Structures are given as C-alpha cells and as structure tokens.
Amino acid sequence: MSAVLAAILPVLAAVALMLVNGVVLIYMLRKVLGRLHLRHGPLNVGPKGMVQTTADVLKLLSKEDVIPTGVDRWMYVLAPAAVFIPSLLAYAAIPFSENLRITQLETGLLFTFAVLSLVALGVLMAGWGSANKWSLIGAMRAAAQTIAYEVPLLLSVIPVVMVVGSLDLAQIVQAQSGTWFGIIPRWFVFAQFPAFAIFLIAALAELNQTPFDMSEAESELVAGFATEYSSMRFGMLFLAEFSNSFIMSAIAVSVFFGGWSLPWVPDSVIAPIAPVIFVLKTYFGIFVFMWIRGTFPRVRIDQLMTLGWKWLIPITLGWIMLTGLVLKLGELGGAS
Amino acid sequence: MTETVNGIAFAILAGAAILGAVGMLTTRNVIHAAFWLLESMIAVGGLFLLLQAEYLAVVHVLVYAGAVSVLMLFVIMLTLRRREDSVRPVEVSVAGAVMALVFGGLVFAAIASYGDRVAEMPETAPDTAALGELLFSRWALPFEVASLVLLVALVAAVWWSREEKR
Numbered sequence: 001m002s003a004v005l006a007a008i009l010p011v012l013a014a015v016a017l018m019l020v021n022g023v024v025l026i027y028m029l030r031k032v033l034g035r036l037h038l039r040h041g042p043l044n045v046g047p048k049g050m051v052q053t054t055a056d057v058l059k060l061l062s063k064e065d066v067i068p069t070g071v072d073r074w075m076y077v078l079a080p081a082a083v084f085i086p087s088l089l090a091y092a093a094i095p096f097s098e099n100l101r102i103t104q105l106e107t108g109l110l111f112t113f114a115v116l117s118l119v120a121l122g123v124l125m126a127g128w129g130s131a132n133k134w135s136l137i138g139a140m141r142a143a144a145q146t147i148a149y150e151v152p153l154l155l156s157v158i159p160v161v162m163v164v165g166s167l168d169l170a171q172i173v174q175a176q177s178g179t180w181f182g183i184i185p186r187w188f189v190f191a192q193f194p195a196f197a198i199f200l201i202a203a204l205a206e207l208n209q210t211p212f213d214m215s216e217a218e219s220e221l222v223a224g225f226a227t228e229y230s231s232m233r234f235g236m237l238f239l240a241e242f243s244n245s246f247i248m249s250a251i252a253v254s255v256f257f258g259g260w261s262l263p264w265v266p267d268s269v270i271a272p273i274a275p276v277i278f279v280l281k282t283y284f285g286i287f288v289f290m291w292i293r294g295t296f297p298r299v300r301i302d303q304l305m306t307l308g309w310k311w312l313i314p315i316t317l318g319w320i321m322l323t324g325l326v327l328k329l330g331e332l333g334g335a336s
Numbered sequence: 337m338t339e340t341v342n343g344i345a346f347a348i349l350a351g352a353a354i355l356g357a358v359g360m361l362t363t364r365n366v367i368h369a370a371f372w373l374l375e376s377m378i379a380v381g382g383l384f385l386l387l388q389a390e391y392l393a394v395v396h397v398l399v400y401a402g403a404v405s406v407l408m409l410f411v412i413m414l415t416l417r418r419r420e421d422s423v424r425p426v427e428v429s430v431a432g433a434v435m436a437l438v439f440g441g442l443v444f445a446a447i448a449s450y451g452d453r454v455a456e457m458p459e460t461a462p463d464t465a466a467l468g469e470l471l472f473s474r475w476a477l478p479f480e481v482a483s484l485v486l487l488v489a490l491v492a493a494v495w496w497s498r499e500e501k502r
Contacts, residue, residue: 075371106463107394114394117402121374124409128367131419140413147406167464 010102014091021246022239026053028283029242029290036294057235065231068131075129080229080236082122087240089115090247095170097260097274098267108169109161112251113154116206116244120146123225126237130228138224141301142208148305152312153202156195159323160188160255169251173259177267185263189256194319196256198312203248205304207241209289211296212304249285250278257281345386353379365423366412374405388461 027042027050034041042049067076092115093108095101105111120143127139161167164175178186189196205212226237253259259281260274261267270277299307356376360369377400384393416422471479 072367075367105390107390110391110394110398114398114402117398118378120402120406121371121409124406124413125371128409128413136413140410143406143410147403150402165465 014088014102017091018088018239018243018246022242023053023057025242025246025286026056028286029293032287032290033294036291060235061232063231065233068228071131071228072129075125076228077129077233079122079126079129080233080240082125083119083240084122084236086115086118086122087243087247090244093169094247094250095173095254095259096278098170098174098271100275101170104170105168107167109157109167109172109251109255112169112247113150116247117146117150119240119244122240126229127225130225132228135225135227138227142225145205145208145212145304148308149202149205149312152198152308152316153206155313155316155320156199156202157251157255158316158320159192159195162320162323162327163188163191169254169259173254173261176258177261179263185258187256187258187263192256192323194315196252198316198319199252199256201307202312203252204289204292205308207245207248207289209245210293211299213298245286245289246282249282249289252285253278253281257285342386346383349379349382349386352376353383364426366416367409367422370405370408370412373408374401377401377405387457390461391464391467 030041030052031049042052045052045055067073090112092102093105093111095108123139123142123146127135127137127142130136160172164172166172166175176186176188180186180190184190204210226234229237260270260278262270262277267274353376356372356374356379359372360376363369363372378397381393381397381401384390384396412422
C-alpha cells in the first residue's frame with residue numbers, strides 16, 4: 001500500500017502546485033500589468049486585492065457549464081483535458097532541488113519538451129471541436145506557431161547539452177556550480193548567451209505570449225480557441241497556459257541560470273532552502289515574461305514565421321557548430 | 337510486485353494502442369481518425385517507456401505525436417472546404433483490399449520468419465549516449481542516407497510551393 005501511496009503523492013503534489021501557481025500567477029499578472037499600465041489592478045478583495053483570484057476561481061467553479069449545440073461533442077469535452085494533462089506531466093522532470101523532484105529521468109529536458117509539444121494537439125482539438133471560425137483560426141495559428149518554434153527551442157538547448165554531456169536537468173544544474181575567476185557564476189547564460197537569447201524568443205512564441213499572441217488576439221479573434229468554453233473547462237485551458245509559463249521559466253532557470261544553486265554560496269549552506277531559491281528564480285523568469293507582455297506590441301503572423309524559419313533556425317545551427325568546434329579544439333588541446 | 341505492475345501497464349498501453357488503431361479505421365470522420373491515430377502513437381510511446389527505452393519513447397512522442405499528427409491535422413483542416421466534408425462515406429475498393437491483403441501478408445511473413453527467436457533483454461538498458469555513439473559509428477551510413485531522403489523531401493516541398501505561386 002505504501003508503495004502505491006508513494007507513487008500517488010508526488011502526482012497530487014504536482015496538481016496542488018499547478019493550482020496554486022495558477023491562482024498566484026493570475027494575481028501577479030494583474031498586478032504587474034497594472035503597474036506597467038500605470039493603474040492599480042485588483043484592490044478591494046482582501047489586502048491589496050490578494051484574494052481576488054481565489055474568488056474568481058470559486059466563481060468559475062460555480063458557473064454553468066455551457067455546451068453549445070453544433071459542437072463536435074467528444075472533441076469539445078475532451079479538449080480541456082488534452083491541454084491540461086500534458087501541462088501537468090511536464091512537472092515530472094523539473095528538479096526543484098538535488099533530491100526534490102517527482103521522477104528522475106535520464107532524458108528530463110527532452111521529456112519536458114516532448115510533453116509540452118502535445119499541448120498544440122489539445123488546442124487543435126478545442127478549435128475544431130468548438131465549430132466556430134474564430135476558434136478554428138485561433139487554434140490553427142497557435143499550432144502552426146508552436147510547431148514552427150519547437151525547432152529553434154529544441155536546437156537552442158543543444159549547445160548546453162553538448163557542454164554538459166547529459167539531458168538530465170539535475171546534471172545540467174550541477175554543471176553550473178562554482179564561479180569563473182571567483183566572480184562570474186558558471187551559469188550558461190554567460191557562456192551560451194546567444195543560445196539563451198534564442199531560447200527566450202522561442203519560448204515566448206511556444207507559450208503564445210505577447211509579442212507572439214496572435215492565437216488569441218482579442219481584437220481579431222475574440223479569445224481564440226477558448227472562445228466557446230465556459231465555466232471550469234475554460235478554467236482548465238486558462239490554468240494550463242499559466243502552468244506552461246511556469247514550466248518554461250523553470251527550464252530556463254535550470255538550463256541557463258544554475259537552477260537551485262546560488263553563486264558564491266556553497267551548496268551545503270543553501271541545501272535546506274534550495275527549492276525556495278528555485279521557485280523564486282522561476283517566478284522572476286515569469287515576471288520577465290509579463291514585463292515583455294506589458295511592453296511590446298503584437299507582431300504579424302508572416303513576420304513571426306520569417307523570424308522563426310529564416311533567422312532563428314540558421315543562427316542556432318551555426319551556434320551549435322561553433323560550440324562543437326570549440327569543444328573539440330579544447331579536447332584536442334587538453335590531450336596534447 | 338514490479339512484474340504485476342508492468343503487466344497491468346502493458347495491458348493498458350497495448351489495449352489503448354489497439355483501440356486507437358481500430359478507432360482510426362472505423363470512424364468515418366477524418367479529423368477523428370487523425371486523433372485516434374495520435375492516441376495510438378502515444379500508447380506506443382508508453383510501451384517504449386516500459387522497455388526502459390526512455391530516449392526512444394520521448395523522441396517517438398516528440399516526432400510522431402507532437403509533429404506528425406499536427407501536420408496531418410493541418411493538411412486535413414486546410415484542405416476541407418466545408419466542415420461537413422470531414423465525414424466521408426464508406427468507399428469499397430477492390431484495389432485497396434488487394435493492397436491491404438498483400439501488405440498484411442508481407443508483415444505476417446516477416447514476423448513469422450523470426451519464429452520464436454526472442455531477443456535477449458540486457459540487464460540494464462543502454463543510455464542515450466551509447467545510442468548516439470552507435471548511431472554515428474556502426475549505423476552512420478543508414479543514418480546519413482535517412483537524412484538525405486528527408487533533405488530531398490524538404491527541397492522538393494520548397495520547390496513545389498514556389499512553382500504554384502508563379
């Protein structure tokens with residue numbers, strides 16, 4: 001029995017983390033965007049409006065679940081789950097600290113990208129199932145964008161994998177401990193800056209975030225693929241979106257910003273609070289996403305495709321070649 | 337304990353894979369067929385995972401479920417003129433039946449030729465690095481040929497779409 005319990009508990013913990021993340025991130029988004037737009041955001045419910053999103057979630061839960069006539073019923077009903085489940089699965093390989101993670105996967109980094117790529121299919125399901133032109137166009141845009149930017153996203157982390165020699169997220173984090181010359185932390189964001197820049201752009205596109213949010217451009221498409229959804233089905237689509245930005249930021253933190261470790265502080269000192277450091281770093285990453293969201297205008301779909309295929313992919317391929325060359329030369333130099 | 341758990345997982349995954357394949361063949365809606373195929377592919381990815389072939393499982397999901405299915409859905413959704421066209425009538429074709437029979441016979445013959453030679457499972461599954469090394473040493477030529485085939489397809493697709501615009 002205890003083995004079964006031990007297997008189920010981490011999954012429940014992931015669900016709880018996902019829900020809490022959703023509530024906290026929606027509040028954070030409102031406050032951060034409010035600040036950037038020179039307004040207040042939520043104020044009245046609770047101190048500084050902190051209970052506002054909790055109230056909103058309760059309201060969503062208690063609302064009527066409307067299923068429009070004419071929808072493709074099975075697809076319409078299953079789509080929110082098809083978006084939600086991959087998003088939940090993606091928590092499996094995230095290393096919150098040296099020991100705290102749901103499962104230890106040799107190919108953790110690749111696994112996370114693989115399950116996130118399934119979100120696009122849930123979105124297509126929602127778009128088709130809704131039997132609504134806006135939904136369908138939104139879903140097609142979202143899916144086209146996701147598969148186009150998956151290529152540079154995956155390619156951008158390959159140089160780091162080449163340096164570390166492992167796809168395991170925890171090993172990638174461990175490779176970043178220590179400093180250069182006693183000052184600069186050994187984070188890959190410094191040694192692999194071009195890779196990080198491309199990762200950031202591709203991650204924003206993958207998340208359908210501003211400036212790449214054509215899939216739910218309110219002014220053109222109402223709410224994109226989520227238009228016909230109501231009540232908690234809408235809630236699930238919405239929650240998955242916030243959870244995905246947490247995952248993407250967590251990957252960025254593990255791959256480029258040293259994960260749970262802090263520079264200049266030995267790992268043994270911070271071991272008890274390592275998960276806290278990890279989550280704080282991740283939230284800072286999400287704050288940067290929101291900052292970009294509040295600052296940049298939306299790009300056009302053809303600009304997006306040109307940027308992805310004609311610029312990002314060739315640049316990453318070149319950077320991979322350069323990294324390989326430097327690694328090989330270093331190897332030869334070390335051997336002689 | 338592990339054996340039973342693996343047995344249950346295998347039953348679920350294999351059942352899901354077969355269900356997906358049957359669903360794909362019996363549904364008359366092309367969009368539903370694509371999603372049934374996707375379900376089958378994800379289940380096969382799970383079977384790889386049961387064999388401790390972690391890398392294969394992940395790449396299978398990434399390529400077949402994440403990319404190929406999306407492309408298939410795109411092609412279907414872009415070529416459908418009207419939403420109602422997604423439901424197709426059942427077409428009985430003799431040529432199709434013959435082809436299916438020949439293909440089925442070939443697959444059966446290939447499997448039967450193996451007899452009961454079951455490959456010995458290694459104690460520990462080789463890791464991703466070992467797979468990569470093997471791919472670039474022993475299997476380097478087939479690997480390069482495969483990439484060449486993909487390149488030809490890529491160039492042809494670009495050429496094709498250019499031609500149409502003129």
